[in-house]
Amino acid sequence: MKIKNICCIGAGYVGGPTMAVIAQKCPKVKVTVVDINEKRIKQWNDENVENIPIYEPGLSEIVKEARGRNLFFSTEVDKAIDEADMIFISVNTPTKTYGIGKGMAADLKWIELCARQIAEVSKSDKIVVEKSTLPVRTAAALKEILDSTGNGVKYQILSNPEFLAEGTAVDDLKNPDRVLIGGDIETEEGKEAMDALVNIYASWVPREKILTTNVWSSELSKLTANAFLAQRVSSINAISELCEKTGADVNEVAKAVGMDTRVGPKFLNASVGFGGSCFQKDILNLVYIARSFNLKEVADYWEQVIIMNDHQKRRFAANMVRTMYNTVSGKKIAMLGWAFKKDTNDTRESASIYVADYLLNEQAEIIVYDPKVTEEQIYSDLDYLGSRSGDANRQAVTVVNDPMEACEGAHAVAVLTEWDEFKDLDWKMVYDQMLKPAFLFDGRRLLEPSTKREIGFEFYAIGN
Numbered sequence: 511m512k513i514k515n516i517c518c519i520g521a522g523y524v525g526g527p528t529m530a531v532i533a534q535k536c537p538k539v540k541v542t543v544v545d546i547n548e549k550r551i552k553q554w555n556d557e558n559v560e561n562i563p564i565y566e567p568g569l570s571e572i573v574k575e576a577r578g579r580n581l582f583f584s585t586e587v588d589k590a591i592d593e594a595d596m597i598f599i600s601v602n603t604p605t606k607t608y609g610i611g612k613g614m615a616a617d618l619k620w621i622e623l624c625a626r627q628i629a630e631v632s633k634s635d636k637i638v639v640e641k642s643t644l645p646v647r648t649a650a651a652l653k654e655i656l657d658s659t660g661n662g663v664k665y666q667i668l669s670n671p672e673f674l675a676e677g678t679a680v681d682d683l684k685n686p687d688r689v690l691i692g693g694d695i696e697t698e699e700g701k702e703a704m705d706a707l708v709n710i711y712a713s714w715v716p717r718e719k720i721l722t723t724n725v726w727s728s729e730l731s732k733l734t735a736n737a738f739l740a741q742r743v744s745s746i747n748a749i750s751e752l753c754e755k756t757g758a759d760v761n762e763v764a765k766a767v768g769m770d771t772r773v774g775p776k777f778l779n780a781s782v783g784f785g786g787s788c789f790q791k792d793i794l795n796l797v798y799i800a801r802s803f804n805l806k807e808v809a810d811y812w813e814q815v816i817i818m819n820d821h822q823k824r825r826f827a828a829n830m831v832r833t834m835y836n837t838v839s840g841k842k843i844a845m846l847g848w849a850f851k852k853d854t855n856d857t858r859e860s861a862s863i864y865v866a867d868y869l870l871n872e873q874a875e876i877i878v879y880d881p882k883v884t885e886e887q888i889y890s891d892l893d894y895l896g897s898r899s900g901d902a903n904r905q906a907v908t909v910v911n912d913p914m915e916a917c918e919g920a921h922a923v924a925v926l927t928e929w930d931e932f933k934d935l936d937w938k939m940v941y942d943q944m945l946k947p948a949f950l951f952d953g954r955r956l957l958e959p960s961t962k963r964e965i966g967f968e969f970y971a972i973g974n
């Protein structure tokens with residue numbers, strides 16, 4: 511079976527870049543990305559490709575090449591579903607904020623709505639692909655909803671988890687470590703559907719990197735992969751605290767440990783804590799699933815990764831307060847970086863939000879600079895926590911467009927995102943503009959310590 515028409519529901523950080531790359535690599539396939547958010551679709555269609563809603567290196571060039579040729583962005587969800595032979599579901603699955611499983615389970619409200627809409631609209635057989643990260647066995651629920659209409663339309667459900675990381679999405683999509691496709695391997699129809707999706711990816715991914723498994727393995731692999739990655743960060747962060755007490759240096763430890771090929775060197779950067787839309791959500795989900803099967807030890811084991819991460823964010827902020835003579839009340843603190851990592855404008859679960867909130871509770875005055883995050887987003891992140899009124903957030907937090915301006919007259923500067931430009935900042939000039947003693951806190955191990963101390967900074971870095 512050859513796919514001619516793809517529809518993707520959800521034009522976010524996953525759906526947008528993934529479909530752009532599929533459209534670029536498969537010019538004969540028509541790819542339509544739909545979203546209920548009109549503003550977002552309008553941005554994707556903006557004449558100036560630099561205004562697309564997601565910042566990812568290399569993405570705007572691909573959109574420029576494929577948009578209008580075989581890549582389309584639209585709010586006409588029904589029409590796109592009707593025309594498609596394959597439908598990707600890439601809607602958000604945030605952690606539930608209410609009811610059973612609150613704070614732990616994934617909220618599948620949007621997934622279910624999609625399934626109902628597909629069931630209502632479809633007149634021909636469809637392959638439905640889960641792209642969003644989902645709890646194990648969601649495919650079964652999807653199938654039930656889709657089959658419930660009894661109108662004779664046949665569905666095949668595939669799980670095709672996304673492994674791209676933000677900031678490197680385009681590269682990850684073009685050269686993936688692997689592509690994982692889960693499906694009904696027991697039936698001919700199931701195998702056919704899997705082959706159809708394999709063929710899409712095989713346009714640019716070597717066949718041996720395309721894995722096919724049963725649906726449950728595929729769904730669980732995604733949660734496990736993210737749990738393992740996050741676990742590495744929490745593991746090195748746990749060691750960073752010990753380094754600060756003992757005089758060991760966490761970078762030296764990470765290097766020595768990572769050179770063991772069984773461990774590997776990647777993903778061992780100590781930091782102020784991991785953020786992003788996936789790690790916390792997926793681990794909480796894993797924990798919730800384990801608990802629901804009464805697997806207490808399994809649940810507790812993985813939950814500790816989150817506990818450690820929360821501790822690291824709090825510990826970083828508490829150390830700032832302690833270092834500045836136990837009070838930051840009325841002090842001006844410059845925060846460099848708001849995104850959860852460099853090269854993205856995404857701020858979901860960013861450590862910066864929690865550090866800012868802690869410092870605001872201590873009555874600090876905060877000035878934020880981030881090269882890609884908007885003022886509106888920063889206020890909305892703080893408001894979302896509900897720690898204080900929107901007015902109070904706007905009064906205590908100022909957002910500026912220039913790092914030097916942020917640091918002017920500051921008691922302390924904290925580097926919270928590892929943007930390259932912070933490395934090359936004129937740190938002598940920063941120092942000259944600050945109040946003395948000038949405190950500099952590096953939450954990313956981005957800056958070289960000795961030169962900063964030579965300038966005169968009271969310098970503190972995670973794990974140093």
Ligand code: UDX
Nearest residue numbers: 672673674675676777778779781784785786788850851
């Ligand atoms: C992650 C997974 O990497 C990706 O495979 C999955 O599809 C989605 O979730 P993402 O959240 O976009 O991707 O970014 P990632 O590079 O994994 O970073 C997550 C967080 O961990 C960031 O806040 C980052 O700064 C932090 N991190 C990462 C560290 O603190 N230290 C490290 O060594 C690596």
Ligand code: UDX
Nearest residue numbers: 734738763764765766767768769770771772773774775
């Ligand atoms: C370990 C370290 O590997 C070595 O670097 C250090 O110097 C001493 O401790 P060792 O205990 O000899 O070496 O064996 P190792 O291969 O690490 O296995 C340790 C245990 O883990 C064994 O019981 C092994 O069966 C088990 N294991 C290892 C697993 O259950 N699964 C694995 O994937 C790997």
Ligand code: ADP
Nearest residue numbers: 520521522523524525545546547601602620623
């Ligand atoms: P992710 O990081 O998983 O891509 P995002 O929040 O960036 O998450 O994107 C998910 C997108 O899905 C949002 O733009 C949202 O408006 C869209 N969406 C959610 N539910 C539906 C739906 N039923 N139909 C169409 N789009 C939807």
